[in-house]
Amino acid sequence: MATTGQGEGVNAAVPDAATQIEIYRRMSLIMQNDEASRKVVRSGRLMMPYYSPRGQEVIPSAVSVNLTNEDQICTIYRGIHDMLAKGVPLKDLWAEVAGRVTGTCKGKGGPMHITHPASGAILTTGIVGSSMPIANGLAWAHKLDGTRRVVIAYFGDGASNIGAFHESLNLASLWKLPVVFVCQNNRFGEHTRYENATSVDQISKRAVGYNMPGVTVDGNDPFAMYAAANEAINRARDGDGPTLIEAMTFRFFGHVFGDDDFYMTKEEKADAIAKDPVPAFRARLIADGVATEAQLADLEADLAKQIEEAIQYALASDLPSADELTRDVFAAETEAA
Amino acid sequence: MATTGQGEGVNAAVPDAATQIEIYRRMSLIMQNDEASRKVVRSGRLMMPYYSPRGQEVIPSAVSVNLTNEDQICTIYRGIHDMLAKGVPLKDLWAEVAGRVTGTCKGKGGPMHITHPASGAILTTGIVGSSMPIANGLAWAHKLDGTRRVVIAYFGDGASNIGAFHESLNLASLWKLPVVFVCQNNRFGEHTRYENATSVDQISKRAVGYNMPGVTVDGNDPFAMYAAANEAINRARDGDGPTLIEAMTFRFFGHVFGDDDFYMTKEEKADAIAKDPVPAFRARLIADGVATEAQLADLEADLAKQIEEAIQYALASDLPSADELTRDVFAAETEAA
Amino acid sequence: MPKINIIQAINEAIAESMEADPKVIVLGEDVADREGGGVVGITRGLSARFGDARVRSTPIAEQAIMGAAIGAAINGYKPVAEIMLMNFTTVAMDMIVNHAAKLRFMSGGQTTVPIVIRMMTGAGIAAAAQHSDFLEAWFAHTAGIKVVAPSNAADAKGLMLSCIADPDPCMFIECSRAYGNACEVPADQGPIPLGKARIAQEGRDVTIISYSEIFMRAEAAAKELEADGVSVELIDLRTISPWDRETVIASVRKTGRAVIAHEAVRQFGVGAEIAATLQEELFGELKAPVKRLGAPYTSVPFSPGLEQLFIVSVKDIADAARATLGANTPAALAVS
Amino acid sequence: MPKINIIQAINEAIAESMEADPKVIVLGEDVADREGGGVVGITRGLSARFGDARVRSTPIAEQAIMGAAIGAAINGYKPVAEIMLMNFTTVAMDMIVNHAAKLRFMSGGQTTVPIVIRMMTGAGIAAAAQHSDFLEAWFAHTAGIKVVAPSNAADAKGLMLSCIADPDPCMFIECSRAYGNACEVPADQGPIPLGKARIAQEGRDVTIISYSEIFMRAEAAAKELEADGVSVELIDLRTISPWDRETVIASVRKTGRAVIAHEAVRQFGVGAEIAATLQEELFGELKAPVKRLGAPYTSVPFSPGLEQLFIVSVKDIADAARATLGANTPAALAVS
Ligand SMILES: Cc1ncc(C[n+]2csc(CCOP(=O)(O)OP(=O)(O)O)c2C)c(N)n1
Ligand SMILES: Cc1ncc(C[n+]2csc(CCOP(=O)(O)OP(=O)(O)O)c2C)c(N)n1
């Protein structure tokens, strides 16, 4: 049952024009938000570990256009793109990143623990591998509820070598859970090159061990990514169980802000950046007549404005008061020993 | 590179006559020791959780004849057969099982934690999956030492679903460690049927995910088991890395002594017992003219005597003195806070 | 009223909770009837009664079990998850500690994890070093998760009802040696509040504080001491985190003497927190140093004799209580 | 003598140990030079100097890392294994607790596990709830594993030398906030014995006991108190398990007052064990209740202001010390 292919078969779903523009809008949002984030961190206005998703814009954008607010995602520290693509409001997000009480989590979770249930963004975790077991549980609930809701578990290539990956894929397949495992393979885990950590050349091959469909797709190609996600999400919705998608991509700014990329060659980095998916898709939309330059420029300008407003909103917001330190430990505040 | 076959190809190694008899000797030892153990536990003379290996005699016997005392094994609570096949002396073993100070571990480890380095029996663990990561470490040491020593990691089918399995196979393949992963697939983990816990029909297929050879063999067939083990052990010795062997078998007496087997059908149990590998191999040895009935009867009688002596030795041995309770926590006894 | 033991009590509590709330679900290794309803039968009959969808046996994969429980809880279910033995929490600590315990806080109260983690443990059944540990101190030291350890059937039922109803994660520790402890449990036994200790017996001279099966030993020690004329106040802590500071402090304020006994290793154990609190709250009021009893700093040995020495005994408890009395012999106490 | 910081000190200790003993090996995520020699550079230069075989970067798989370390140790190596952050021990607890800590005991002394587990941790760098925990109390409560937490470079070097040489498993806790703490470390700095505290400063009125970066805060608090005329005896515990009972008890016997401060949550923390011990050993000799300081019962928050409130402050420590003095103001002490 497991297959490893390029995700663009004859029956591949193709996004319509409006969906293509929507994918691009989300990509542009992620890219511009990343630029703003790096600027703010560089300026020292905010202190946080910043894991740039720059270069990986396509993946969650093309996945999320197949989802509704009822569908859910679990992501990781490098997950701000996944959150934005899923629709977490910019203001709430920025306020959280700035540690403000107006943030999604009242400033207590921070960038590594963004949660916004209203948009289906349920979990951001800092522990490698841990998005997957919890995604299973969310999906189990949907199955018990008898709904057609699905869950996406995002994780990195490095995470595919940790025990939680294995336990999760086995259980999801066994219980036919409506979950899609999306591995964002950016070819590095921190400073370790894929092939120095992973014994198999394609992570999607591991799907064989769980009797689960597995596919490797070009995660920088919105059409391939859309098709693979669409197929997997439909399979999950229809009760036919999970899929493992390995989306090939690259992170332009290393592991964490400040990383100097010494562990990769200048050439491979330059090569990857030359394939920057955001301008490439932009050009294609225009070339294909799906959108005009002016239309996209407007869309981008609008996003820029929203981001700027969000930053201002965040910075103008209050910090949480001291009593928040011990609030939300339990439902009842009195019980802590 | 991964293959899933029946382990008896054209180039399969065949045990010579002496080796066949040695395999049978070990099988008989395990079977007779198991009978004695169940008798002792049933009589109440010893109190311990007893995990009978009856039915699984072939696997470690056919594996271990390919090993020397310099080679090492890690096994699990259901591992007395692995220990005996590797050459742990009966007296030391019985004394341990009886909690005596003359036991392999001074009575402090007990049946679930037999260790006897002189025979290469390094670890018996009670935590599902944990034999594998430690086997890797033992093997890493051999590789660093530049020797040709190999390590066998035994584990059950149920253990193939836990995280440690995944992490271990990935690392072993990546580092080309001289370790052989031998899964004793007896089709149940406690009371859970294989297919209710495991998403893939053959565990050996998981080898694909680690770019490692994987093979499913009839673990009740001494020739198939010998050939598969021989090939894998040679591969490991030659520095060509690990192998996953899935050896199909059956446990005749359920998970733990006292288990009433309600979770399996009478038929499947009867079927499995009808294929009892010990009398079958005995008959074959005689039919093939490899051994005579009298020769095997002598061998068996000798083993029976040794087992009886070991039991007497164990029961006549002293219990550990009270000071053993806090000894061996650290090398220096004074340091405990 | 017929007596029931702890196994039956927990089974009843789960069954009643499932009956009352369709969101209560059960998962773990071998928990469904097809697999026997649990190693000792705690969940027996539940899948037959409530269906296979709500009572699911799992692979041997504790991270997957806990993840499934946590995710389902976030989405509105109330999973009762079994980790067969407490030592196996070691393969699922990330899920328990970094996720279940912290998600309410990290999400600013948006996601909550109302799960119960049931575990069996305890020395004395020849299960040796990897299957016998009491690890409650680890979880008590972890903010955001409650820790409960009943000693008798009525408490087991009432506490399990509360744990399942609780909006936050609870660890429910079952001692294998206590399972058979039967008592009369009213058919309408309701929830017993978490965080409230039980004064099992009032007394004047010394307070003995304990929980789980060791509490049964404390009871026996109290009997022995009473025979000697020592009046013992006996507290079953029931909930270890958050523990009932008020009840314990009030008791020791009255008696002036305290002994704390548990099965876990004494060093850095639960007894330390209680003793440290008492010396702070009752400085100058204590008539003797607070005594802590626990296992020696070692692993659980297999050999049966050694194993018995590992576990705090009735005599250890009685002796410790006597030591707190010092020169204040029963005779002296009688006149004081 | 040039000053070096904790990063350099640990690097030197490992390098010297590798130089002296070919059995010393290093493993962990990104530890080799190709991957940068560790997140903060602790193992930088080691693979270049001692070869890729002895210094290996691993996949992100902490059970595999610990298993590799344990197995290699059983076969005669002395692995120094990095678990990048202390919270990630939660995915390797089985290996650490059920195996590394217990194998010597379970095997009756036949197999031993001389490994060092290095971990970074600590709040204050905006890493939030899953990357900042001090979990030393868990391991101190586990028989068979030593726990060390240096506060300065000289101690870091000497303790690391001892941990590597030690025949048993050691957890070596590095606080990210303390890495920069530089001091003069003699080129021939030798091993500092495990289990021995350091009296950093002698004093008469109150003993302050701490370790890791909080010790630096204790030092600052001591300065403040001295300025007020309070004479502080300052103890850096250095080894948390087994801790130096003799030194601590002797000091508090002299001063009659004690404050214990650590970063971990106060409840069921290391401070509890020390306070419980002191009240038992020094009953009637204490002039005030032993004070324990630690984090409040909560998770490490992200928001920087809250995060600072999470960590015990210099003022907290000074205030606690003053509280133990009660009516015994510095003036009163001066005449007593
Ligand atoms: C269990 C665990 N081990 C180690 C880490 C430290 N760490 C954080 S991110 C990371 C790399 C993960 O790589 P990958 O899964 O490929 O994701 P990417 O960062 O490339 O998106 C590591 C090792 C962690 N967070 N959790
Ligand atoms: C981590 C962990 N979880 C659960 C258990 C309880 N347990 C002991 S044996 C066993 C079944 C293992 O099945 P399998 O791996 O097939 O080995 P078998 O007993 O069949 O030889 C289970 C669940 C355990 N020992 N360790």
Ligand SMILES: [Mg+2]
């Ligand atoms: Mg990556």
Ligand SMILES: [Mg+2]
């Ligand atoms: Mg099995």
